[in-house]
Amino acid sequence: MADHDLTDQELADFLEDSLDPIRTATLEKLIRNSPELQERLDRIRIRFDGGEHSLGAVWQRDRLSCPTRDELSAYLNQILDPAPADYLKFHLEVIACPFCLANLEDLQARNAEQTEKNRIRQSRILESSAGLLQKLQEK
Numbered sequence: 809m810a811d812h813d814l815t816d817q818e819l820a821d822f823l824e825d826s827l828d829p830i831r832t833a834t835l836e837k838l839i840r841n842s843p844e845l846q847e848r849l850d851r852i853r854i855r856f857d858g859g860e861h862s863l864g865a866v867w868q869r870d871r872l873s874c875p876t877r878d879e880l881s882a883y884l885n886q887i888l889d890p891a892p893a894d895y896l897k898f899h900l901e902v903i904a905c906p907f908c909l910a911n912l913e914d915l916q917a918r919n920a921e922q923t924e925k926n927r928i929r930q931s932r933i934l935e936s937s938a939g940l941l942q943k944l945q946e947k
């Protein structure tokens with residue numbers, strides 16, 4: 809689907825969050841990759857909003873922005889609040905944002921590395937206390 813296939817009405821519906829989720833996700837992908845569409849969307853937003861922000865428009869606009877690395881990290885550790893976690897899930901699984909997916913992969917790799925380090929450290933502590941115990945028993 810090319811950019812010019814989208815009508816202003818459809819873009820307005822997108823802003824108002826009144827399209828079905830699949831269409832919304834499709835449009836979001838198109839808009840993300842098209843500065844031209846982003847510009848059109850901005851113009852429509854100004855025209856339809858008349859300066860007052862509808863909740864839908866604010867929500868959609870925010871939805872186009874990526875979460876921070878801290879938020880991604882919190883999401884990974886499952887300590888993120890349900891609402892932002894839902895947004896993140898949508899952003900990663902439906903939008904499949906390549907930037908955030910790469911970021912998440914990197915965080916996952918770091919987490920795994922950290923877990924491995926902790927495991928090694930823990931087994932060292934265990935070994936050394938076992939060794940200490942043995943020494944004590946030998947005395």
Ligand SMILES: [Zn+2]
Binds near residue numbers: 899909
């Ligand atoms: Zn993203």
